[in-house]
Amino acid sequence: MYLGIDLGTSEVKLLLLDGDGRIVGTAGSALTLSSPQPLWSEQNPVDWWRATGEAVSRLRAAHPAEFAAVRGIGLSGQMHGAVLLDDGDAVLRPAILWNDGRSHAECAELEAAAPRLHDIAGNLAMPGFTAPKLLWVRKHEPETFAQVRSVLLPKDWLRLQLTGDKVSDPSDAAGTLWLDVARRDWSDELLAACGLTRAHMPRLVEASQPSGVLKPELAKAWGLGPEVVVAGGAGDNAASAIGIGATRPGDGFISLGTSGVLFVVNDRYRPNPASAVHAFCHALPQRWHQMSVMLSAASCLRWFCQLVGSDEATLLAELAPDDSVVNDRVDRTASAPIFLPYLAGERTPHNDPFAPGVFHGLRSATTRADCTYAVLEGVAFGLADGLDALRAAGTEVHQLSLVGGGARSAFWAGLIADTLGVDVAVHAGSEAGGALGAARLGFLAAGGSVDAVCTRPPVAALHCPDPARAARLAPRLARFRDLYRRLRGA
Template sequence: MFLGLDLGTSEVKALLLDDRGFTVGTAGSTLTLSSPQPLWSEQNPTDWWAATEAAIALLREAHPEEFAAVRGIGLSGQMHGAVLLDEADAILRPAILWNDGRCHAECTELEAAAPRLHDIAGNLAMPGFTAPKLLWVKKHEPEIFERMKTVLLPKDWLRLQLTGDKVSDPSDAAGTLWLDVARRDWSDELLAATSLTRAHMPRLVEASEPSGVLKAELAHAWGLGADVVVAGGAGDNAASAIGIGATQPGDGFISLGTSGVLFVVNDRYRPNPASAVHAFCHALPQRWHQMSVMLSAASCFRWFCHLVGQHESALLAELTSNDSAVTDRAPTFLPYLAGERTPHNDPFAPGVFHGLKAKTTRADCTYAVLEGVAFGLADGLAALRAAGTEVRQLSLVGGGSRSSFWAQLIADALDVEIVVHAGSEAGGALGAARLGWLATGGAVDTVCTRPAITSRHRPDPERHARLAPRLARFRDLYSRLRGA
């Protein structure tokens, strides 16, 4: 048995995987965000651990015999977050998260301090990344910066609780702007640009390699045997790719979670920062990937549901699959509720409903939100194509994959076939469990298979043509509002 732990933004998920590759059970515990000032997004790492223990308790209760047979643990987690520890490994401040936009000025400073940043890290300096966060802390919280001895990414702080070891992996570390992504090693040059050294960093192992063993006291408390291996683990998107078997060049998926990600596997390092495309290490050796990221995706729909006081299923039930009239009359929605990364790199981009009229219905606005997210993904695909990447089919994972309406809308907007797999909602947790399996000696060909396809959504040429002028309006609206 193998345990996957996925530290998301809104939930910690735990998944139990058997030796045949079947999911035995899942459990989760919710998390909340703190935004003490505009553009800030923080969480307390102790809440991550409490949620992890709660999810594991639920999984143990539901599957006691299977859980007791766990021999490998894998980790997946939200990327870019900065957990700052002192010399005693005490937390110095709340973790600054991936969707925090406070350090836009520090991004400019980092680009100036590290002229080779784009070549080495393969990415633009964006507020979500880890390195600019440390420049912000140095400037605005100098006493904390002076006391700080270690910087850990979120999942790697969980590992510290599990094993007592400070370790990261190249897929997650690639999102810090401190990694030489081609070499899969820390860059002394980029660390120096933020007044840091390798001494502040965890050691690196590949995502599928062992990083340590579970602490004896935890193994005893959880009813596990000795020498439970903890894998290197991966950033959430690379782990999701492992979960749906995206291991070969050209394999790709869309993750429709809090953020929206379009991920395509590459056989070599292929940076293209000019288009705000991310070039990161994959969770397997000798694999990299390109990725476009929109900061608000399924979270836009959750926001709208809260705004109108309705459950997601109730709003989706108001939509019909072939209602072209709704498409024609719906307002335009810009999904930039937390700014945007690809392709705009604009932390100040606003969320917008444009074109509201007296006859606009709730269903029209629901459609507009789903369409706006689909158009944001279309912008991401255009950026990847500009970087030389082509795809014919994309898997859909994350909570948004539950909606067949949304899946078809994305297929029509992107003009790409979308497939949904069994267990696609598990995402990073399944990938994490598979990495735990690999770290105990499992073979990639055996472990990283593609789950069964439960639905296919082929693009409709007529719908694609109908959406084209709306996509053009969507892009024009942002260009007119930028900087306003």
């Protein structure tokens, strides 16, 4: 048995995988965000560990015999977060997360201090990345910065609790702006630009390699045997790719989680920062990937649920009473407002932490279902912008898998296929996302082979673009893009 631990933004999710690659069970525990000031997004790492313990208890209670047989653990996690530790490994301040926008000024400072940043790290300096966060701490919290002895990414702080070891992997480390992405090693030049050295960084292992073993006292408390190996693990999107078997060049997927991601595997390092496309290491050796990221995706629907006092199932049922029927849906393109999904600013392609969320075109006849549709459509339009940026970077795809919580809606999947003009495949268990990939990495670290472990799950549904619906969406996409251009900087 193999355990995947996925540290998301809204939940810690655990997944138990058997030796035949079947999902035995899952469990989760919710997390909350703290936004003490505009553009800020933080979490307390102690809450991650509490939520992990709660999820372990639930999974162990539901599958006691299978859980006791776990021999490998893999980790997946939200990327870019800055966990700052002192010389006793105590957390110095709340973790600054991937969707935090406070360090926009420090991005310009980093670009000036590290002229070769784009060549080495393969990415623009954006507020979400880790390096600008440390520059912000150095400037605004100098007493804290002076105490920093270690900087860990979120999943790697969990590893410290699991094994006592400070380790990361290239896929997650690539999101710090401190990694030489082509060489898959820390860059002394980029670290120095932030007042740091290799001594502040964890050692690196590949995502599928062992990084340590579970602490004996923790193994005993969880009812596990000795020498449970913990894999290097991966950033959430690279782990999701492993979960749906996206391992070969050209394989790709869309992740509809808190953020929205378009991910395509490459056989070499192919940076194109001018389009705000991310070039990162994949979770397998000698593999890289390009990625576009929108900061708010399924979180837009959750936000709208809170705004109108409802839940996702109710809103989707109002929109598409039979979500399995594609062709009998009400066409709302004539009545729905346009929605800009920039509730936390935006990365690809705008690199604009100040971009706002917007409903445009509300009328007295506008219904709640119209607004629900606009939210789903706005996210699909944001993904279309991301796909255009990937195409400008030389990447072409014809089919994408859909993973994450948003994969549960056939309506949304069909809308994305119509908007992007590509086939969208939903796989059995695709909502497991990073947790499944993490479990597979645990399997690999314990001796499994890539060909046997990293298979594609069966396709549960294939959504192909409908030309008539795509034609109705095209003018709305043009209005969506024009609205952002008109509002930028307003």
